[in-house]
Structures are given as structure tokens and as C-alpha cells.
Amino acid sequence: MLVSPALGTERKEKPLVIVEQGSLAAGGTVQKTPGKYTNNAPTSQGQSLHGDHLYAFYQVPEKPRRLPIVMLHGAYQSGRSWETTPDGREGFQTLFLRRHFTTYIVDQPRRGRAGNSTVAATIDPAPNDQLLFDQFRLGAWPDFFNGVQFDRDPEALDQFFRSVTPNTGPYDASVVSSAMTALFERTGPAILFTHSQGGEPGWLTAIHSTNVRAIIAFEPGSGFVFPIGEVPTDMPSAAGTLKAVEVPPNDFARLTRLPIVIYYGDNIPTEPSAERGKDNWRVRLAMAKLWVAAINRHGGDAQLVHLPEIGIRGNTHFMMSDLNNGAIADHVSRFLAEKHLD
Template sequence: MKTTRKKIWKSLALGLTLSIGMYMLPVMSAEAAVQKPLTIAEQGSFTVGGTYKQHPGTFSQENFIAEDGQRAYGDFAYVEYQKPVKAKRMPLVFQHGGAQSKRTWESGPDGREGFNTMFVRAGYSVYLVDQPRSGESNLSTEAVTPDTPWASNPMYGDKTLYVLSRVGHYDEAGNPVPNAQFPAGEKNYQAFQQSWTIGSGPLDNDLNADVLAKLADQQKDGAVLVTHSMGGTIGWRTAIRSDKVKGIIAYEPGGTPFIFPETEMPKITEARFKALSASAMGVPMEDFLKLTRIPIILYYGDYIKIGSENVGEDKWGTEYAMAQQFVAAINRHGGDATLVHLPEIGIKGNSHFLMQEKNNAEILKLALNWLKKKGLDK
């Protein structure tokens, strides 16, 4: 009798456990998915490119701090990478924008997961680049010059970059007004401001493209470039230099020239502050046509309006107008370029740093769908 009762209680307990488990399973699975560890097969870092300048004379230990006979090394890119288990064939190579570094693609101001590991979770090998003379590639063979961006004025940041990046603007009392997607609060504002970096030498986007092309050439099956802001022009130039570039995802390219055939230069839309206007650079037609052989997509966020009283909105209005002409030129010559203005597809409130904002998972999904559509997800 006791044995029978024990069996009954065991059966009831098991049934209750299974019943509770069935109700809890969806919740537990969702939590497990969020907390699922990254499965990394390989990770590391290395440098690409670089050169040195030789000082005349002979090195001697008696005067070992003198320049005589020594070399100044620099002008390389620092690359940090992660390869997931069962990685897709084609990696993603991330190029940051001006006064930034590979931190652009890492955790956002509020600590949310960045594109670097989000794409790894999606099965892609990820290569984060610090371009020459920036971030952890901060050795330069050329001295900083007065025209080196941002270097001569450490107070250039703060409100200037806040407004230019469309993170927000200021009301009549001078208080910052944030947008809908950038994480609000002083702590997040400070984290955003601490992401900027000053170049250690003159900005040279041909040098940057040369080095990025070397990295692309090292990828057996090619790579997809993912660029941001001033890194856009580096992406276009890299694709001209290397046939290993198989596609480009450009987040708000601008601040440096778009590429056009030298016989088909675009109309320049001037910003209220003329120096902030979008720009273009002409190249031989044979070079431009290389951009028509790969799929390209450009994403722009919200708060973009030519003639706006907000300097950043006006500036990026001119860049968007240039992007429209760039995409039209590529497609006119048989290419495959797409321009996406997020508000037009119902995604609102994003600034220039859309990859770091509250809806960055939604932004990422757009790219994943595009990669799949173009057959770049194998």
C-alpha cells in the first residue's frame, strides 16, 4: 500500500512539474536566447599595412634617445576579429568614421550590445578596423598639421558633435533636447562624448583605402564592408582597389567625398554653413564601374532636412541629396545600389549613430535581410 501511494505521489509530482514546465518553457527559452553565450572558434588581433621613415645617421647606445639611425613606424591599421563556430563563408569588415575608432561598433553608450557581437551571433566573422592614425593605430609617419581634423581644438566636441550627429539640439534655454532613439541621460551623453578620438596625423583617405584593400585581399572568399559616416568614401575607394570587396553596407556615408564618374559630376547642394556641404570626387569611368559590380546599400536615419535651423539636420540633408545622386549614378550604369531612409519605412527617431541606439536590433535585422537577399549570407 505504501509503495502504491509513493508511486501515485511521484506521478502527481512529475505531472505537475511537466505541466509547469510546459507553461514556463517559452519564457525560459526567450531568456536563454538572450543570455546564450557567444560561441567563438577563433579571435585575435593583428596589424595591416604600415611603413616607416628612416632617420639619417647611426644609432649608438651612448646616445640612445637621439633620432640618429632610428625609424618612425606608422600608417597601419589595427584589426580585432572574432570568428564564430560554423561561421559563414564571407566575413564583415567594419570601417569607422571620422574622429571615431572601432568603438563605433562596440557597446553603445548605455551598455547595450554592439554590432560587433550581434553580427557574430548571426554567424558572421567580424573584423573591426582602427584606420591608420586613429584609435589603436595611432602611430603616424607624418606630424599633425593645423588642418588635421579635430586635433587643434579639443573643445570642438561636446555640443558641436552632439548637434552635427543629430543626437539632438538645444532649446531656447540651452538645454539639450534628445531624439527618440538615442539613450537619454547625462551618463549616456558623457559616454557618447568619450568615444571620440583625435588623429595622430593628417587625414589621408587614400592611405586608409589602400590599407583596407590589403585587409580585403587577405580574405579568401572576399568580404562585405560595413562603413559609417566619413568611412563611406573609404569603402567606395577600397572597392575600386580590391575585387575582394563583394558588397558594401554604408551607414550614413558623408563628410567626405562620394565617388562619381569624372564626366558626370553631381549637383552640389550647399548647407547653410557651406563648409558642411556634401562633396563629390570624380574618378575615371573604368574605376567607377567597379562599384556597379557589387551590391551596395545606404541607410540614413531621422532628422534630416535641408534648410533646417538645426545645423546637423541641414548638413545631413545635403549628404542625403548627394547619396541620392550617387545611387542613381550607379544604377544608371547597370549597378545594384539601394538607398534607405528609415523614416520612410516606418523606423523613426534615429541619429547619425543608429548602430548604438535603442532600436539597434531592428537596424541590424535590416542588414541581415539584405545580406540574405543578395546571397552574401552563405
């Protein structure tokens, strides 16, 4: 029996065999300053800056399946979202390695281990733990929701807050999708997992790369793309107004060539609410339903799974690391099998 170093919890899993692992950068740009570089009197002249690339850590299990999985995180996060859960259990990275999928864990450009931005930004030490507790639907601070699938051990919450990391440059979905497209050129055909803010660059990556063979999107929060002339009206909420993104019809049509499933968790109201953390997700779920309908109206293959409606309850915005993440992984695995992608 093994012991998790995160919280000292016992684990019963069998040893995981990895036959290859490594990391790489993909995409990005190079900026060059005119002039001549002088070794012993260096200035910016004649020098270059490599930036706006992503970082990807990959692992290959024994007997790997034919399609790897690329996992893209959301706002305030890095690739850690997919790794060990805040309470020390196996996250999606390991759960899917055990299912014999090669995994690529991404830190998007200007975040985490891909922090070299070509555009300046100021990083302010803003206190926002309580806002994120509400925003990510763990509860209404300081109280957890009843039945929430999050470990209430204070150490788990501390680990969760310490997963938050800032942008080192302005967030730009096109910069992220450009780097992701470059990564898919390296991986070849693969499955794309996205979370939250990763939704929009995920759609854009699939538009630009035929190597994206399926998208599994966990609570996409913004950047829903619609063809010109079919953009829904803006959706106001207690947390602000959600706007869709307009793209050329030919670009949108590329999203109809691959299977897509979107997951949303619990504690999302169907009617307007004064509770900011909840109402924020009311409009995002509503927009996602319109988006799925648009994809299917154009001949695509998209579905939305609202977990409480199928009897899976208590999930937060981070369902891939919730206490029942194994059940979520099982549902995803069934989807991939149904689409002959396993």
C-alpha cells in the same frame, strides 16, 4: 541572466561562443632616416618608423559564415563605434557575431590603436561636445529630438562623448583605403560596413580590392565618388558646402560589380534649414541619392534606405548603436540574404 558592466543593465542573451580571436596591423609605410644607429648615443639617424597602418581586432564565432564582416568607423571615432552601445547593450560587433559572422573591427590609420602617424599633427583639446550632439542628430542641444532612439540616461550620453577620439595625423582617405585594401588581402572575400567619414575610403577600398563583396554604408557623410564628367554641382548647407569627388570612369565602374546599400536615419529635412545639425545631413542625403542613381545608371546594384520612409523612426547618425539597432541589424541581414552573401 547576465549583467552588463557598462550600465548595470540585465541581459537575456545566451552565452556567445568565440572559437578564435586576435588582432593585427595591416598596410602602412616605413620611413627610414639615413645614417648609422648608435646604440648608446641614439639619435634619429639610422632609425625607422612604422606608421599609417590600421589596427583590426577579429573574432571568429562557432560555425562561421563564409564571408566575414569588416567594420570601418567614421570621424571622431574608433572601432568602439561597433562595440558596446553607449547605454550598455550589444553593438553590431556582437549582434553579427551572434548571427555567425566573423567580424573585424578597425581603427583606421592615425586614429585610436593605429595612432602612429608618419605626418605630424597638433592635437588641440577643443571643446565640441555640444556641436557633436547636434551634428550627430541626437537633438538640438540641450534637447533630445522627440522619439529619438538614444537612451537619455546621463551616463549613456557621458559614454557617447567619451567615445570621441582625435586624429593623430592628417586625415587622408587614400591612406585609410590603402590600409583597408591590405586588410582585405588578409581576410580574403568579405563584406564591408562603413560609417560616416568611412564612406569615401570604403568606396576606394572596393575600387582597389576585388575581395570587397558588398558594402553596407551607414550615413556616408562625404567623399561620394563620381566618374569624370558626371560630378554633381556643389551643395551648400548651413554647415558648409558638400563637394563630390571625381574618379576615372574605369575606377567608378568597379563599384558597379557588387551590391551596395546606404542607410540614413531620421530628422533630416528635405528643404534648406537654418538648423546646422539637420541641414548638414540634408545635402548628404541628397548627394547619396544622386550617387546611387549614378551607380545604377552604369549597370550597378545600389539602393538607398531612408529609414523613416519604411517606418523605422528616430534614428540618429549612429543607428548601429541606437536603441533599435537590432531592427537595423535585421534589415541588413535580410539584404545580405537577398544578395546570397549570408
